[in-house]
Amino acid sequence: xxxxxxxxxxxxxxxxxxxxxxxxxxxxxxxxxxxxxxxxxxxxxxxxxxxxxxxxxxxxxxxxxxxxxxxxxxxxxxxxxxx
Amino acid sequence: xxxxxxxxxxxxxxxxxxxxxxxxxxxxxxxxxxxxxxxxxxxxxxxxxxxxxxxxxxxxxxxxxxxxxxxxxxxxxxxxxxxxxxxxxxxxxxxxxxxxxxxxxxxxxxxxxxxxxxxxxxxxxxxxxxxxxxxxxxxxxxxxxxxxxxxxxxxxxxxxxxxxxxxxxxxxxxxxxxxxxxxxxxxxxxxxxxxxxxxxxxxxxxxxxxxxxxxxxxxxxxxxxxxxxxxxxxxxxxxxxxxxxxxxx
Numbered sequence: 001x002x003x004x005x006x007x008x009x010x011x012x013x014x015x016x017x018x019x020x021x022x023x024x025x026x027x028x029x030x031x032x033x034x035x036x037x038x039x040x041x042x043x044x045x046x047x048x049x050x051x052x053x054x055x056x057x058x059x060x061x062x063x064x065x066x067x068x069x070x071x072x073x074x075x076x077x078x079x080x081x082x083x
Numbered sequence: 084x085x086x087x088x089x090x091x092x093x094x095x096x097x098x099x100x101x102x103x104x105x106x107x108x109x110x111x112x113x114x115x116x117x118x119x120x121x122x123x124x125x126x127x128x129x130x131x132x133x134x135x136x137x138x139x140x141x142x143x144x145x146x147x148x149x150x151x152x153x154x155x156x157x158x159x160x161x162x163x164x165x166x167x168x169x170x171x172x173x174x175x176x177x178x179x180x181x182x183x184x185x186x187x188x189x190x191x192x193x194x195x196x197x198x199x200x201x202x203x204x205x206x207x208x209x210x211x212x213x214x215x216x217x218x219x220x221x222x223x224x225x226x227x228x229x230x231x232x233x234x235x236x237x238x239x240x241x242x243x244x245x246x247x248x249x250x251x252x253x254x255x256x257x258x259x260x261x262x263x264x265x266x267x268x269x270x271x272x273x274x275x276x277x278x279x280x281x282x283x284x285x286x287x288x289x290x291x292x293x294x295x296x297x298x299x300x301x302x303x304x305x306x307x308x309x310x311x312x313x314x315x316x317x318x319x320x321x322x323x324x325x326x327x328x329x330x331x332x
Contacts, residue, residue: 019219040216040263047217 002053003081006074009049013037013073016045028071039064042073049077057081091221091265093314094172096120098163098211100150100204101177103129106227106271109302110174110309115139117314122163122170124148124156125177142167150177150203160210171222172313173211175204175249178227178242185240193241200245205252212256216263225312226253226268227305230327233270237286246270250323257321265320267312272327274300296328 004012014024022036032038042064046057057080067073097114101107103125114121115135120142123132128147136143144163148155164170178200181188208224215222231239232247250268257266273290291299305326311317312324325331 016219040260044216044219047213051217 004049004052004077006078009045009074009077012048013045013070016041016048025070028069028074030070032068032070032073035070037073042067045073046077046080049081053081088262090316090318091223094119094223096122096163096167096170097172097174097313098160098170098207099123099174099176100207101125103127103132106274106302106305107174107176108132109306110176111135113306113310114313115142117310119314120144120167122159122167124150124159126150150207151198153206156207157210160214164214169218169220170211170214171220172224173208173222174225174227174309174313175208176227177203178245181240181242182238184238188241196241197245200242201248204249208256212260212264221262222264223313224253224256224264224266225309226250226266227309228268228270228323230270230272230325230331232323233325234331253323254321265312267319267321268323269305269308269312270323270325270327271305272300272325272330274302274304290330294328294330295332298328300326300328
């Protein structure tokens with residue numbers, strides 16, 4: 001399975017935010033609630049990543065609830081790809 | 084993606100499962116009359132559906148697909164989007180009937196009813212929603228369930244369980260997809276289609292007598308309700324709309 005780099009995922013996350021008229025913060029510690037990145041936005045991002053790597057990234061809701069920052073999003077998608 | 088608090092727009096490309104005859108075909112006909120495109124599949128294509136495809140070659144993608152064949156359904160959705168554009172709605176209609184007391188229904192038949200009427204629709208709605216979400220779009224989902232999910236009718240235990248399961252899933256999806264999709268069920272009463280033909284005449288006569296409107300439901304009674312859920316700005320979400328002549332009240 002091919003994998004996307006952290007920078008590639010960050011760029012895709014910026015696309016998801018931009019489509020809603022929101023800006024990707026420069027600081028990866030930015031809080032997701034404050035930038036308006038909701039759980040379904042994470043789903044959209046994960047589906048976009050899946051499309052790129054041609055592999056499903058299924059996960060349970062408790063894992064998603066632990067995500068609070070941009071860095072958490074990037075970490076989690078990196079972990080899912082590596083699993 | 085647009086503001087998630089804005090109304091979800093009317094459907095433009097609708098997937099209809101089990102759309103080759105009866106209620107499914109009537110829904111396909113209505114979608115086309117509205118000007119939207121339709122991707123329709125059924126186990127067997129009928130001359131009526133093929134005629135609609137010929138009349139609207141740019142707005143119909145029809146194929147013979149078994150709803151329980153996950154790979155075939157996936158390939159169908161991909162081909163439909165390539166031809167018609169992004170899918171933004173689903174009418175989950177395909178189902179098989181039942182006419183057997185639970186104690187006399189084989190385990191294999193129970194499994195088959197659950198696979199066709201519950202597992203396959205859940206996988207279809209999953210596949211459609213993944214396509215909608217991945218593109219940052221929003222959409223509308225309509226589950227065609229049954230009054231059997233609300234009241235007991237002899238001989239329909241597994242069938243009723245699947246329809247009740249779909250209604251429950253519908254409510255949870257409506258909550259889970261907040262802002263991204265309107266999800267509702269339409270629950271017809273018994274109508275004289277192939278689905279209710281599994282009931283005996285005596286049972287149909289009894290149901291008719293007990294229906295306040297005095298008549299069984301016809302597909303044309305259901306179509307306007309599905310139409311509203313697909314195209315109108317009603318803000319109806321997470322609801323089961325029962326169309327049964329008042330039989331269940």
